[in-house]
Amino acid sequence: MGIDCTIMGELAETSRRFTPMGRSLMLGRQEMTVSNNPLRRPYNSKKRYQRMLDRHQVDASIEDIIQADGYSETLFDALGFKDIETLDVLDYELDPERGGIIHDLNKPIGPELEEQFDFIFDGGTSEHVLNVITSLENIYRMLKPGGRVLGVHPLNGWPAHGIYQFTSELVYAFWKHQCNCEVVKCLALSRTPHLFRRDLHDPTVTGKNNRFRSVLSPWLKTPACRLYLVYEAIKGEGAEMGDAPQQLRYNITWKESASKTGVRQ
Template identity: 30%
Template sequence: MGLDIHGLKLLLLARRRGVRLGRVLTFGRIELALSPDRAAQMMRAEGIDLAHIQPLLTDPGPVWFAEPVFKSLGAAEVISLDASGYQNASVVHDMNQPIGPGMREQFDTVFDGGSIEHVFNFPVAIRNCMEFLKEGGSLFIHTAANNCMGHGFYQFSPELFYRVFSDANGFEVQRLILHGSGPYGSWYDVADPAKIRSRVELISFMPTQMLLHATRRRTVQIFSQTPQQSDYVEEWSKTGQPPSRAPLPAGDASPGFLRRNFPRVAGALQALRTAWRFYTTQSLLNRRFFTRSRD
């Protein structure tokens, strides 16, 4: 994905809230996935000096790397890391392998524009991303959610990110956003399953992606306790009321007359009822799970 309109928008919103990029590490050599003119328009609206991206505005492309954009947003330095040197990344390192001590707590910002889903050893890769950061630093991830099967090794759930970027690991989720693929996909803030005591599930017609902004609040040993799915943790503890779950479609409730005399009609009605239940409980219409963003 690189740095597209959604990723840039998230960075601009973070900047508006006082986040300073400082020393930046990008996971992969980040390409612009929007035109330099559009990027300039978005930054100009925020009163940002465009001197750093002027060379991009006269570059015919078709490939533009995003370092000048990060510099325009206030980055003091931009270091890129990749498993290969094919795009001239600053550091060559396979994220399937742990990083060394010299790379830990060296960066104020880590930005992943769509690499994490392509790394087989996800627990090591995500821990690396977390360990790169200094205390107070920000991690931005833009990755695959629904209907992206085959794009990479994985597509991810909100539950995973909320459990990984938890206080137990010294992190806090600032925003977790779901949006439809493409530049005009609407944003939805995603609820933490542990807080609403329900699995946050989604069946969507179109591909969707997630944007994460998490901050490192304190330095602790990451994954000293293995993250567990929140509803199972609650069930195991046997305290309070059991967690609720998105209801499964009920069995065939067609009237007996229809089933006996018009079986095809009864089957069609049942299919419609099933689809409606799924659509209203496991779609973006579920406001308990997904809140339309005003940003």
């Protein structure tokens, strides 16, 4: 998807709380979507990017961050994710000097990549991988204990963008309930900065599904704007991948049914 002004804000917010001591990785070499025409794309103008940097107290100028090739390594360096590496399925986008890791996320990683990274950025890559669980398991296995992943994926208003459209159910089911990781944040965020932002909870804690109303009308259940799903998870020292859980909201229904009927589900 690339790193627009809104996604950069989430990266900057994470960088204020976490600085990796070891290797960092982005899945797919991410471009920056800085617009040179503020009338056409006002929310990705250089001025908007600079305001986001200033808001998160990043001591850098957007002019210094922009790379001639349009990619984002300089941005990651400015945020504290030094010498970030790239994993991709092909090498045609890789920088010849930096290189990268060539691997198809449809397939399990080899032992040489296990527990190698303190930080992994999945900026809209996993939803393009058919074997999506293998892809997520690869991310989990590549993280060191104590490492964290920041994921940004289309949630609403992106039909046929990828093979899948991720939801908060997937985030909590995989990272929290299967992998025993801590989900630091999970939210729905409008592509247009500051228009829509809602925390998405774990339904097994609240007993309710995640729902939100439109910013234009309380009768519409879906906001009338494009939304990102943004999540951050930490692989704790004692994290261990377990069996795949059932969909979380059905667990709630089954437990309610069992309490009424006395039949064990």
